[in-house]
Amino acid sequence: MRELFIDIETFSPVNLAKSGVYPYADHDDFELLLLGYSIDGGPVEVVDLANGHQLPEKVLAALVDPHVVKWAFNAAFERICLSAWLHRHHPEFMTGRRFLDPAQWHCTMVWSAYLGLPMSLEQVATALDLPERKDSAGKKLIRQFCTPATPSVFNLGGMRNPPASDPDGWEQFISYNRRDVEVELAIHDRLADFPLPASEWDTYALDQNVNDTGIRLDRVLVDHAVACDRQHRATTLARAQELTGLENPNSPIQLKEWLAAHGTPLQSLTKNEVAAALDTATGEVREVLLLRGELAKSSVKKYEAMQHVAGRDGRGRGFLQFYGAGRTGRFAGRLVQVQNLPRNYLPDLAKARALVRTGCFDAVELLYDSVP
Secondary structure, three states, rough: OOEEEEEEEEEEOOOOHHHOHHHHHOOOOEEEEEEEEEEOOOOEEEEEHOOOOOOOOHHHHHHHOOOEEEEEHHHHHHHHHHHHHHHHHHHHHHOOOOOOOOHEEEEEEHHHHHOOOOOOHHHHHOOHHHHOOOOOOOOHHHHHOOOOOOOOOOOOOOOOHHHHHOOOHHHHHHHHHHHHHHHHHHHHHHOOOOOOOOHHHHHHHHHHHHHOOHHHOHHHHHHHHHHHHHHHHHHHHHHHHHHHOOOOOOOOOHHHHHHHHOOOOOOOOOOHHHHHHHHHOHHHHHHHHHHHHHHHHHHHHHHHHHHHOOOOOOOEEOOOOOOOHHHHHHEEEOOOOHHHHOOOOOOHHHHHHHHHOOOOOHHHHOOOOOOO
16 A cells, blocks of 8 residues: 545534634544545545444554555645544554654645645536536535534434434435545546645645644633733723713614714724724714724734634644645645734733733723723
């Protein structure tokens, strides 16, 4: 065996889009449902793990064999999920390592991006006009079997839909998984005449190691920053309600009506238009516009994102996307977007952080003009 082509279907209650694959796979309820594979481009087999089937020993061994290249579309997902699954079910394969070695993995999504193609399996197949196309029923089946469900008679009041809740749908899901591997094989064959340079695969492995290592987050500071913002927003909203008499002064429609009634009609509440209005506004109108500016700030969004991505060890992972910018080859930010953190000009930044970290929110409000 020289190459192993893989596609998996999984379940986790964690929101993948918000948290990324690392917390998703690390959750106690994470489960590997299906694993489709092809050895050296041969016939595709699907292992129904959700129904108790076992991975063949040769496939298990290949997952950690440095002489076997593992292929997947968006290989980071397969690699991290399989790392978590192996730790739980076959820890003997993961001795001394937290994640499977990215140097042994190649990603057809990265390869496609290098050639200016989309970063979507379905879109790549369409762009290449492949006879093999992704099953359009996949999104519905993923929602049905891979995400938390509303309790019903079909799932016996549970929070997810097991295979037995819809046997026909499950068989269709198995076919969907098989089809994904077939499409990945077709993409691999079509791109074979345009190989990704070895140096790019080395950089991809480096990128994956950086993502695996992650960044240590100060969870106390992060949680308190979010709590401080919520307190400040509640105080600001209450003051705006007191001044305007509006139920929701953060509503653009309600606030524009109030401003118009007080001699300051605005077409919109964009940052520039509010700033222009502040040049001439006085009294309550000026204070309301300033409060509107405070309520419109989203400075703690990154802290909220950090809450989602933080792992059990306090580290956030998966912040970079290799070839995320497509043809240019630039890395792209993901999740927290650490590459565009706002610059901080506070001369006493350490003191400000200490106040937030210790929960002295009233002192923060007293000492600093802008809390968010």
